Amino acid sequence: MTATATDPEAAPRRVEPGAPPPVEAEAHLSRWIPASAVVVAWIVVWSFTEGTDTLPLPGVARTELHDSFTEFQNWLLAGRDTNPVMQVTNAIAEFFRSWVDWLQRMVVKPNLPRPVPEIGWLGVVALATYVGLAIASWRIAILVCASFLSFGVLGFWQDSLDLLIITGIAVTMVVVIGMPLAVLIGTHAGANRVVTVFLDLMQTMPTFVYLLPIVLFFGIGTSAAVVATLIYALPPLIRIAGFGIREVPETTIEATDSAGQTYWQRLLKVQVPMARKTIIVGLNQTTLAALSMATLAAFVDGPGLGQPVLDALRINDVGAAVVPGALIVVMAVMLDRTTTAASERAEKVARGGGGDPRVRRVLLLVGAAATLVAVYLSRTYVTLAEFPTYSIGDRIGSAVGDGVDWFTDTFGELTGAFKDAITNALLNPMQSLLAESPWYVSFAAISALAFVFGGARALVSTLVCLAGIYYLDLWHDAMITLTMTMVATVLVMALALVFGVWMARDRRVDLGIRPVLDAGQTIPPFVYLIPVLALFGPSRFTAIVAAIVYAAPAAIKLVADGVKGVSPTTIEAGRSTGQTTWQEIVKVQLPMARGSLVLATNQGLLYVLSMTVIGGLVGAGALGFDVVYGFSRSEAWGKGLAAGLAIVLLGIMLDRITRAAADVRRDDGPGTRRAFHIRLPIGPPH
Missing domain, CATH: 1.10.3720.10 (MetI-like)
Known part of the structure; x- marks a missing residue:
């Protein structure tokens, strides 16, 4: 952050040796x-x-304006099956709901007539650990493994995976929607000015304000949680990734133009690779924003760790809220460190570093084999499919x-x-x-x-x-x-x-x-x-x-x-x-x-x-x-x-x-x- 002089005719006042600079006291x-x-x-x-x-408008009193807003809601809900806008939002809600249900059947909830998830807890932990190893390092793999085990040991395995599912789907959709917009504002000044106005409005808006209209158009439950999380997490990626693309040196772009590259060649071979680190930083911020909003989505019956925290706060039971609250922090730290380490590794690889590639290939092959074995075992043995029930979380909450x-x-x-x-x-x-x-x-x-x-x-x-x-x-x-x-x-x-x-x-x-x-x-x-x-x-x-x-x-x-x-x-x-x-x-x-x-x-x-x-x-x-x-x-x-x-x-x-x-x-x-x-x-x- 710098102060930039914009008046070219104004020369800085000469400061005598040994005298402190002016501090704008008069202004x-x-x-x-x-x-x-x-x-x-x-x-x-x-x-x-x-x-x-x-x-004054004390307590729960309402005015005619407030009731007119409520009547508008009732009118929309009454026409949910015939209103074209509501039909579109219903289709979107059903798409996200089915996506969440499928993932929950895979790793969380039993898929009847099968009495256990398709991939049990051991397979989920192994897959998550391998992802940490593949995109970052063995240190991050250990952090991911320990974090996932803590979800189960403390008694909130299902809620933790539900929160990760909502966050993961939202971040995936953010990348699909946000990266084209980031490229647009990064390569076109006019589009940047227009889109920035909407980004400013979205990021000025407190989190809860998103939920009221989203409930109206998408109902409550998993679909509302995904849509709210998606909308809230979209601006950081667009803004930061667009900034990274826009900041690629002009001389580099001119050099590619002189070589006869097309727009897409310049974008895919120069601008995006040079902005890789900034783009991953944007993904980091988007992931944390998504986790924050997915937690708050408990207010619209969204699944995840937000539900037990909200239930405990409603009855002023700090002990019951502390364990799921601590696991939210664990999840945030895990996601933050993983995306940050992925950014650092991408930068090292781009510069020709990152360690001996042969050693890493062997490590990844061994890890992949161990992961496949863990997934097979979790599909075969019930004890490795459903996380054992522990009371340690309850004991910590009581203490x-x-x-x-x-x-x-x-x-x-x-x-x-x-x-x-x-x-x-x-x-x-x-x-x-x-x-x-x-x-x-x-x-x-x-x-x-x-x-x-x-x-x-x-x-x-x-x-x-x-x-x-x-x-x-x-x-x-x-x-x-x-x-x-x-x-x-x-x-x-x-x-x-x-x-x-x-x-x-x-x-x-x-x-x-x-x-x-x-x-x-x-x-x-x-x-x-x-x-x-x-x-x-x-x-x-x-x-x-x-x-x-x-x-x-x-x-x-x-x-x-x-x-x-x-x-x-x-x-x-x-x-x-x-x-x-x-x-x-x-x-x-x-x-x-x-x-x-x-x-x-x-x-x-x-x-x-x-x-x-x-x-x-x-x-x-x-x-x-x-x-x-x-x-x-x-x-x-x-x-x-x-x-x-x-x-x-x-x-x-x-x-x-x-x-x-x-x-x-x-x-x-x-x-x-x-x-x-x-x-x-x-x-x-x-």
């Missing part, structure tokens, strides 16, 4: 002074008008449940005091200002702040999004959700500044913390609720903490990389003037890394917002509860849809404000102007 203050004035005016107006025209009970009994007052302190100091005051002001006051104040920080472009997006939220009859709930999002983002950025600067200034700290952050980013968001629920119980604060834990790794890494990227020459110039460590951080490193801070804030906001509906499961209320309520009650489907759309509008508004803020011109000082143009990735990367 920094010029944006915060009017912002502070807006907030002060807002508080003054709120103090006289609190509780007036807040457009964790007892530990949670002890912890809450011992430290309940301490965690409660911490929760009350944050709630009273940050959450309640901000919620009162946003949600208890007259709606038109909040509308005007948010719009003014958008203009101050992002200019006219951010103002237009904000006006459109706020108008949409008002139209959806969920203004009050949207303001409460916005409050929780802002509070969580403030705390995320506080953590990001502390740990990011620490990592940037101390290489040993970076080496110690970064693997933890990398691991944290592979965990699906659903899993974060389990330990936080154990600590704080069901409440809106629990949802905020879960969102902070989920969003912090990405923000911390962005801040660390930005601060680390500040020129050493600049830092040395500041030290030569006698600056203290604190002055160096706040007057040089952080101002010079402001682009990274804006990017971290953007990603933190979107990560936090993506946890809105998940937080609705543990007492967050507001829009998250509205969506969950719409899932659980058919008569409230319209309100759930409206809440999902409101979350999308909030996400677009916050994204556009932070993106516009990153692009706003800042003054270096008299006679000098500099513009920062930073392409912000949209949405939580998995």
Whole structure:
């Protein structure tokens, strides 16, 4: 990520030897002074008008608009057999359902009259291990083998394979659909501009919002799970693979053109091979996104490990949720490491490395023979077909449940005091200002702040999004959700500044913390609720903490990389003037890394917002509860849809404000102007 000067006439101001570089302090203050004035005016107006025209919609109340959405759903469902669109979606749903059923009969469920799966557990483990060996290395093969065995030993063999089946089918379809689109945007600038708009919208949209319309058109169960996972996992592959193809050096392309190659020869022999590593990185991100969404598909009766986690969360049983939650993490780590190792191996082979090919061929032949034997045995002996029943998972869950009970009994007052302190100091005051002001006051104040920080472009997006939220009859709930999002983002950025600067200034700290952050980013968001629920119980604060834990790794890494990227020459110039460590951080490193801070804030906001509906499961209320309520009650489907759309509008508004803020011109000082143009990735990367 770099700052690019776009004003060719503007020459950088000369910096005297030993003097620290300008830090754009004037422009920094010029944006915060009017912002502070807006907030002060807002508080003054709120103090006289609190509780007036807040457009409250308490509890499960619905409006005519919400009921009209529900009536539209009922009309579509009534015409499922005659509506051409519904007939197409029914055919697609049946295709995916039959595909999942066939795979389940092969490796999970008995295929009557055969009392066991076609390929038993030993054969499945052997096949998975061999795939790890073939595409990566023997180390990855051991990891895959251990992961699959843990699925059975801990008592969730069938649920684990169901989750892998949904994820695998979705990723396969993503490759079939996504790679042609990636090639299209990688080779045509016009197509890239058009497709990127849709990708931005899809990646800004929180995960749960996908589920409501998908249930309408594809029903519930395996087909809805596959379609939701497919749609959610599609953007990362298209965006990243397209970027890799587009970044092939122009000189290389010109050389192939001069040799007389056709379009397809250039694409298949030059562009795709040179972008291989980037394409596999895109596949890695797509696979993790698919696993995350396939887990959440438990809300639409999708099979897999999400079901036992959801059942446990509904009854607030942390012990029952911890083992399937841990297995989701194991699966995420296995898939992440396997695809990453496959990328590294592909790069080594392309460069002529990868070890002795003869040794590898022998190893693969021996592995193939052992795999065939294991598959035969699993089809012959019942004990090698059905995984033996173990109670170790139940014992671990019971032990964790007892530990949670002890912890809450011992430290309940301490965690409660911490929760009350944050709630009273940050959450309640901000919620009162946003949600208890007259709606038109909040509308005007948010719009003014958008203009101050992002200019006219951010103002237009904000006006459109706020108008949409008002139209959806969920203004009050949207303001409460916005409050929780802002509070969580403030705390995320506080953590990001502390740990990011620490990592940037101390290489040993970076080496110690970064693997933890990398691991944290592979965990699906659903899993974060389990330990936080154990600590704080069901409440809106629990949802905020879960969102902070989920969003912090990405923000911390962005801040660390930005601060680390500040020129050493600049830092040395500041030290030569006698600056203290604190002055160096706040007057040089952080101002010079402001682009990274804006990017971290953007990603933190979107990560936090993506946890809105998940937080609705543990007492967050507001829009998250509205969506969950719409899932659980058919008569409230319209309100759930409206809440999902409101979350999308909030996400677009916050994204556009932070993106516009990153692009706003800042003054270096008299006679000098500099513009920062930073392409912000949209949405939580998995």
